[in-house]
Amino acid sequence: MTAETALPGPDPVVPGPRRLPGLGNLPAxxxxxxxxxxxxxxxxxxVEWRLGPQRALFVSRPEHIGELLKGVETVFRHPELGWAFKLVLGDGVVTSEGPVWRRKRALVQPAVRPRQVRSYAGTMADCAAALADAWRPGQRIDVRREMLALTQRIAVRTLFGAETAGLEEVIGSAMDVAQRAIGAEFRGLTLFLPPWVPTPGRRRLRRAVEVIDAEVGRVTEERRRTGEERDDLLGRLLAARDEEGRxxxxxxxxxxxxxxxxxxxxTTGTTLTWAWYLLSRNPGARARLGRELAEVLGGRTPRLDDLRLLPYTEQVAKETLRLYPPVWLMTGIAKEGSTLGGLPLSEGTVVWSSQWSAHRDPRWFPDPGAFRPERWDAGAEPSVPDHAWFPFGGGARACLGARFAMVEAVLVLATLAQRFHVDLDPGEVAPRTGLTLQPGSPMPATLRNVEQDISEPRLTRAQE
Structure with missing residues (x-):
């Protein structure tokens, strides 16, 4: 639910909090x-502020956020997000820019178009159903660990195919080290250290990246050696060719x-973790979700065509992304002659926006801290301005996997929530910033059977 909304004119630039010499607002x-x-x-x-020596501007209005998102590659340069981030992602479509980025986007985009996502949806639902079959009423689980293990399995199988014994755990462990290193560097002084300066965190990261490189290289070489063609993401990447046939x-x-x-x-594992957290603390929303799943699915495993019949399930996912967006900040660097909101910007000014603060702005989301999936009902009032909700970014550099992520979140949630309540232990869980917005403490929970209000017995996955 988005709509172009007329908004008042921009405020003048105001100074940020008091800053320290050399460090600016970095400590805060x-x-x-x-x-x-x-x-x-x-x-x-x-609002003007400084991250260390860098002059920065923080923007909060949706139309300014839209200018930033749409202007990357034209008005703004894509920023360097630190040595750790670059080491992990390399020169992929997220980190590259200019002609290199345009070539890579053209090569990668076909692999995650809606038509291709359809072929991955069965894997998503089947992996979730296998987890539901393994769960037992009364069982104690760590929600984040369960969701990350599930989405890890889905990611490996959709990316590399089904024959990936051991790959999930090896890559998963290395990626855990990588995301912690990125988060630690981004929040600290190491962001400003040159790459050649060794730190314990950087040494751990190098070892983790070596593991990732070796495992991805091994699977790719095996696929090249056998010449086997598979309908997975790696197969599509191997088959991709640019305009010159390369x-x-x-x-x-x-x-x-x-x-x-x-x-x-x-990102999807983190979204699902927060979804269970919010549902556990909002029994009314959980009951409405259960009624929709019982009426539409009747105990069977959902498929892609069911998504249009599960609007409330999708609204739960969207409201989770509003309150706990996995990607929690966006930046761009002003080029010569850049403007924002009609105001000229000095070349090199770093423009920041944050999904966390924008998604919780009471101007666009009344009672912003409340979990209300019905905000996203068609025709609900007040309408949400464009770019007030942007969990996947926007413009030309919007996340290529947005459709993949939403389909995965809805299918997994539908598969598991129709069979189990996930009752988290009491207590608030604060988010922790890293590569994604993660829970800052463990999330222990107890599984409980859902009371099914249907006459037919629930089918197991094997019986479908």
């Missing part, structure tokens, strides 16, 4: 980036495979 940002962004938002729509090199294949893996595993 590092202590709690999310709270820091909310404070900037509440100061005004255009394939992706081994290094490019590695970079795009890792990028797709992170998008299909870490």
């Amino acid at each position: 940002f590092a202590r709690d980036p999310l709270a820091f962004f909310v404070r900037l938002r509440d100061r005004g729509d255009l 394939p992706l090199s081994d290094k490019e294949l590695r970079d795009e495979a890792v990028t797709l893996y992170i998008g299909g595993h870490e």
